[in-house]
Amino acid sequence: MGWALLAAFVVLASLLALTRFPQSDEGHFANAGYLVAQGQLPAMPMWADWIPSLADRAMINMPLYYYVLGAWYTLFDPTLVSARLLSVVIGAAGIVGWSLVGWQLASRTIPYWLALGVFALNYDLINFSSVRYDILAVSLAGWAVAWFGLHRDRVSVASGGAGIFAALACLSHPYGVLAYLGVGVMILHAGWRSFLTPRLLWLVVPGAVALLMLAAWIYPDWELFQVQLRENAAGRVSDDAGPFALIWNDIRIRYLERYAGFGSAGLAAKVRLPMLLSYLAALAICAGYAIRSRDRRPAMLVVAWVLVLVLFLAFAEQWHLYVYLAYLIPVLVVAQIVAAARMLGSPRPLWRRAAIGWLAANALFAVGLTGARVASRELQSTYVPAAALLGCVTVPGETVLSGGEFGPVHAFGLDIRNDTRLRSLESHPPVVIVLGGEFDATVSDHPKLLAMRSEFRTVGQFRAGERGYRVLLREERADERIAACGGSTAPPDAGNG
Numbered sequence: 015m016g017w018a019l020l021a022a023f024v025v026l027a028s029l030l031a032l033t034r035f036p037q038s039d040e041g042h043f044a045n046a047g048y049l050v051a052q053g054q055l056p057a058m059p060m061w062a063d064w065i066p067s068l069a070d071r072a073m074i075n076m077p078l079y080y081y082v083l084g085a086w087y088t089l090f091d092p093t094l095v096s097a098r099l100l101s102v103v104i105g106a107a108g109i110v111g112w113s114l115v116g117w118q119l120a121s122r123t124i125p126y127w128l129a130l131g132v133f134a135l136n137y138d139l140i141n142f143s144s145v146r147y148d149i150l151a152v153s154l155a156g157w158a159v160a161w162f163g164l165h166r167d168r169v170s171v172a173s174g175g176a177g178i179f180a181a182l183a184c185l186s187h188p189y190g191v192l193a194y195l196g197v198g199v200m201i202l203h204a205g206w207r208s209f210l211t212p213r214l215l216w217l218v219v220p221g222a223v224a225l226l227m228l229a230a231w232i233y234p235d236w237e238l239f240q241v242q243l244r245e246n247a248a249g250r251v252s253d254d255a256g257p258f259a260l261i262w263n264d265i266r267i268r269y270l271e272r273y274a275g276f277g278s279a280g281l282a283a284k285v286r287l288p289m290l291l292s293y294l295a296a297l298a299i300c301a302g303y304a305i306r307s308r309d310r311r312p313a314m315l316v317v318a319w320v321l322v323l324v325l326f327l328a329f330a331e332q333w334h335l336y337v338y339l340a341y342l343i344p345v346l347v348v349a350q351i352v353a354a355a356r357m358l359g360s361p362r363p364l365w366r367r368a369a370i371g372w373l374a375a376n377a378l379f380a381v382g383l384t385g386a387r388v389a390s391r392e393l394q395s396t397y398v399p400a401a402a403l404l405g406c407v408t409v410p411g412e413t414v415l416s417g418g419e420f421g422p423v424h425a426f427g428l429d430i431r432n433d434t435r436l437r438s439l440e441s442h443p444p445v446v447i448v449l450g451g452e453f454d455a456t457v458s459d460h461p462k463l464l465a466m467r468s469e470f471r472t473v474g475q476f477r478a479g480e481r482g483y484r485v486l487l488r489e490e491r492a493d494e495r496i497a498a499c500g501g502s503t504a505p506p507d508a509g510n511g
Contacts, residue, residue: 023134031098040145041418050084063433078185079147108153114160116351135377154183155193173216181224264328299353395478415444417453450483
């Protein structure tokens with residue numbers, strides 16, 4: 015049963031990876047991995063108009079993910095889809111580890127396959143199949159916590175193994191440090207007095223080694239690192255509001271507006287509301303058992319773990335982005351497992367039936383919503399034809415103004431300018447402009463771009479619902495390039511899907 019559930023996760027996440035609309039960030043991360051595969055240092059030249067030194071070396075992120083992706087790209091084509099499938103593989107390994115965490119905090123009162131199933135059939139986890147480093151950090155953190163719990167009877171083995179996973183998580187993303195918080199939860203769950211031994215120090219030794227390795231990696235370009243770190247941190251942390259205002263703003267923007275869709279028109283924006291209600295129900299049930307049950311420790315620890323993570327995101331990440339929920343959602347799923355295990359172990363048949371219905375509803379929601387998104391075929395209807403057209407009407411080395419997702423065209427051989435401030439228009443006049451996605455939302459109404467529109471001809475437009483791309487080719491080259499493509503470019507108002 016466990017293998018079947020894991021296979022279901024891989025299938026659903028892969029289908030979504032093959033069809034979901036791309037993000038600009040994905041191209042930048044893929045670019046860094048591609049350069050590593052070519053034997054170079056990771057860099058993000060498409061973001062050079064934001065931070066010029068990114069064209070030479072990317073030091074705004076922890077480096078491990080780039081090297082893992084670089085190794086992947088030595089085996090597979092350097093495309094967004096290929097990199098997304100790497101995220102699916104990493105995610106599959108991660109849910110195995112995190113489900114072990116949930117199973118242990120549920121006191122192993124349910125079959126392990128059931129804990130794995132709760133993770134495998136969770137829409138949010140299926141949805142984290144983009145080209146980003148977060149899934150690697152979260153997966154390694156899950157294994158740090160799981161390893162410690164599985165080997166807690168041998169403190170040296172538990173501490174050393176968990177320390178290695180935690181150190182690797184930190185080398186993937188700074189929020190990997192949250193792995194140590196999870197290990198702390200497992201120590202408290204097992205009874206902290208039994209771990210008051212010098213052997214627990216093995217937990218921090220791998221982290222110290224990783225810190226030294228990171229310092230050696232940074233030291234040759236220390237000043238460059240400071241510049242990139244300062245620019246990347248701008249806006250993430252604010253001192254303009256008090257702590258309670260920061261917490262409320264984060265709850266309102268991240269969870270109610272961007273996650274649950276409140277404040278947005280239509281039911282489609284509120285598609286994740288049932289998931290939020292399910293997580294809140296799990297926390298409420300755990301809180302109830304923490305107050306009333308004799309065996310209150312697991313439920314109490316899970317609630318406290320979630321609250322600490324909510325506060326951490328509120329203070330540390332004030333862009334309120336959905337993607338950073340990757341560090342919270344696995345713990346919310348652990349809360350679902352702990353709550354469901356208590357309900358299934360209840361002597362009351364109604365509680366047991368409610369638990370089965372709740373878990374089944376979560377699974378059906380994940381499968382149904384994933385299926386609906388896969389059926390829309392956004393990638394095939396928008397990005398794939400737009401990228402093919404861009405590749406046809408350009409040659410390597412030409413300047414293109416677009417989002418970073420088009421970097422893989424000509425295998426990162428174009429001079430893609432993901433210049434949302436349009437500061438490079440004079441110094442690097444584009445041959446092609448691709449409007450759409452996140453880039454379009456930033457620049458489409460910019461006065462500089464509007465003033466240039468007469469110089470370009472729309473040679474292709476590809477849409478799926480409200481999303482899509484428009485490809486604009488410089489007018490004096492349009493006839494020549496279209497003829498070279500065999501006249502196969504799409505008419506200006508062509509829609510696909």
